[in-house]
Amino acid sequence: MARKEPVVFFIGWNACINCGACVAVCPQDAGFISAFDTIAVNTPCDIVCMACEKICPVSTITHQKANERHETHAA
Amino acid sequence: MATPVYDILIIGSGPAGATSARFAAKMGLKVLLIDKRQELGAPIQCSGAVSRHALEEAGVEPNAEFIHEDIYGFSIYNQEGKSTVIDYREIKPDEYGKGDERKPLGYVVDRRRFDRYLMTQAERAGVEVWLKTEGLGYTPGKDGSCEVQLRRFNRLLKVKAKVLVGADGLQSQAGKWANLRTHIPLRNLASCLQFIVDGVETNGLLEIITGHRWAPGGYAWVFPKGNGYTEIGLGVVRTMTNRDAQWHLDQFIQKSFFKERFKNARILEIQGGGVPLAAPLRTQYADNLILVGDAARHVNPITGGGIHTALSGGRIAGEFLAELIQSGKKTGKANLKSYQDRWLEAGGHKIWQLYGEKTAIFRNKDIHLRDEQLYQTMSGYFSPDSTYKKI
Known part of the structure; x- marks a missing residue:
C-alpha cells in the first residue's frame, strides 16, 4: 500500500470551542498539540487517520497536503 | 537554583488531581500540584452531574459555592418520548427532597467553581499549587525518583519527585511520555456539544x-443548571454517523x-468535549508514574460520567502513594502496580463490566433492537436496585 501523503491541519479558530477532543483521539506521540490545546497546526502529520477532523463537534478542522501548503490561511 | 524536591508532583488540577493531592498531603506527603490554565475548569467540557454520595465519599462537603442545582432523580426517554421516571422524592419521600432532614440525590455543579473549590481544599491540606505551569516531560532517574521538566510563566524549570501523577485529562500527555497505550x-470517544439555555423548564431530574x-452511539441530555437555566446536549460516536455533534x-x-x-430556548453558553465511552487503560502505571481520572480512562462507559470516578480514583491514588512512600519502598513500576490493583478492586472491575455491556449493545447491527437495549440498560442502570448504583 502506498504511504499516505503527509498533511498539515488547519483550525478555524472562530468555531473552535477548545474542547480538546481532537487531541484525545489523536494517535500521534506526545507533543502533537498546539498552544491552544488542539492538535498541532504547523507540523505535518504522517498518520493521516483524520480522526481529529471526525471527532470535532463543530467540524472546524481541515487539512492541506503538506507539500502543497499555501500560506493563504490567516491565522 | 537548586532543583525543588517533592514526594509527588501532580499534573492537572481537575477533580482527580486535586483529590489525589488533598489525600496525599493530609497523610503527610510533600505535594506539588500544577495546572497549565489560569482558571480551572474552563473552558467547560462537562455536563457537571455528580451524586451526593460521590462527594461525601471523597470528603467533599456539598457547598453552594459550586452547586448549580439539586438533583432528585432521572427520567430516561426512548427515541419516541416514552419515559421511565425514577424520582427519589417519590420512591423515598422521607429521605429525598427539600427541607429538614431530607437531601438531594446529587447535584449539577459549575466545573469552574467546583474545580477551584477542590484545589482550595487541597491547598488548605498543605498542597503547593502552581497555575500557568505545564509539564513538558519526565525522566526516571537512578536515585529512584524522577525529574519533571516544567514551564511556568514561560520559564523552564525542573522539579524532582518520587512519583509523577498524570491527572492531565483526556488529552493526557503524561501517559504518552511513559509510552503507555493511551x-x-x-x-470509543463520543463527540459532545451542549448549550446552556434560558427558556426551558426542568424539574430536578437528569433527563x-x-x-x-x-444521538447515534451516545445519548442526548437535558439537565437543570440553576437560576432557571438548562443544559441541552448530546454525544455522538462518529463511526456511527456522517454528521457532527x-x-x-x-x-x-x-x-x-x-x-x-x-x-423558546435562548443559548447562553456553548460547551463541548470528548467523552470516553472506553475501557480503562490496561496499564495505568510506569516507573515513577501513575495516571488517574480521565487520563487513566476512569470513566463510566455507559453514562460517560467521570466526576465520581475521578474523585474516588483520586482518593485511592493519594492514599496509596502516601502509604507507599512513607513505608520507604521504591516507586518503580513493580510497586506502583498495586495502585492499579487497588483501583480495580474498589470499582475498576465494575467499569470493565460496564464496558462489556456497552460494547455488546453497540455491536448489535439492528438499530431498532439496539435502541431498545440502550433504553432498557439506561433505565436499569439508574433504578434504585441497580448493581452499578454507586459507579
Missing part, C-alpha cells in the same frame, strides 16, 4: 434521551418530541 479509538435518531444537536432541538418545549 490512545482512544474514534469508536436522558436515547435513540439512534437523536452540532448537526445532531440542532436536529434534536428542532425536530425531537421536545421541540415545543425547546422553542
Whole structure:
C-alpha cells in the first residue's frame, strides 16, 4: 500500500470551542498539540487517520497536503 | 537554583488531581500540584452531574459555592418520548427532597467553581499549587525518583519527585511520555456539544434521551443548571454517523418530541468535549508514574460520567502513594502496580463490566433492537436496585 501523503491541519479558530477532543483521539506521540490545546497546526502529520477532523463537534478542522501548503490561511 | 524536591508532583488540577493531592498531603506527603490554565475548569467540557454520595465519599462537603442545582432523580426517554421516571422524592419521600432532614440525590455543579473549590481544599491540606505551569516531560532517574521538566510563566524549570501523577485529562500527555497505550479509538470517544439555555423548564431530574435518531452511539441530555437555566446536549460516536455533534444537536432541538418545549430556548453558553465511552487503560502505571481520572480512562462507559470516578480514583491514588512512600519502598513500576490493583478492586472491575455491556449493545447491527437495549440498560442502570448504583 502506498504511504499516505503527509498533511498539515488547519483550525478555524472562530468555531473552535477548545474542547480538546481532537487531541484525545489523536494517535500521534506526545507533543502533537498546539498552544491552544488542539492538535498541532504547523507540523505535518504522517498518520493521516483524520480522526481529529471526525471527532470535532463543530467540524472546524481541515487539512492541506503538506507539500502543497499555501500560506493563504490567516491565522 | 537548586532543583525543588517533592514526594509527588501532580499534573492537572481537575477533580482527580486535586483529590489525589488533598489525600496525599493530609497523610503527610510533600505535594506539588500544577495546572497549565489560569482558571480551572474552563473552558467547560462537562455536563457537571455528580451524586451526593460521590462527594461525601471523597470528603467533599456539598457547598453552594459550586452547586448549580439539586438533583432528585432521572427520567430516561426512548427515541419516541416514552419515559421511565425514577424520582427519589417519590420512591423515598422521607429521605429525598427539600427541607429538614431530607437531601438531594446529587447535584449539577459549575466545573469552574467546583474545580477551584477542590484545589482550595487541597491547598488548605498543605498542597503547593502552581497555575500557568505545564509539564513538558519526565525522566526516571537512578536515585529512584524522577525529574519533571516544567514551564511556568514561560520559564523552564525542573522539579524532582518520587512519583509523577498524570491527572492531565483526556488529552493526557503524561501517559504518552511513559509510552503507555493511551490512545482512544474514534469508536470509543463520543463527540459532545451542549448549550446552556434560558427558556426551558426542568424539574430536578437528569433527563436522558436515547435513540439512534437523536444521538447515534451516545445519548442526548437535558439537565437543570440553576437560576432557571438548562443544559441541552448530546454525544455522538462518529463511526456511527456522517454528521457532527452540532448537526445532531440542532436536529434534536428542532425536530425531537421536545421541540415545543425547546422553542423558546435562548443559548447562553456553548460547551463541548470528548467523552470516553472506553475501557480503562490496561496499564495505568510506569516507573515513577501513575495516571488517574480521565487520563487513566476512569470513566463510566455507559453514562460517560467521570466526576465520581475521578474523585474516588483520586482518593485511592493519594492514599496509596502516601502509604507507599512513607513505608520507604521504591516507586518503580513493580510497586506502583498495586495502585492499579487497588483501583480495580474498589470499582475498576465494575467499569470493565460496564464496558462489556456497552460494547455488546453497540455491536448489535439492528438499530431498532439496539435502541431498545440502550433504553432498557439506561433505565436499569439508574433504578434504585441497580448493581452499578454507586459507579
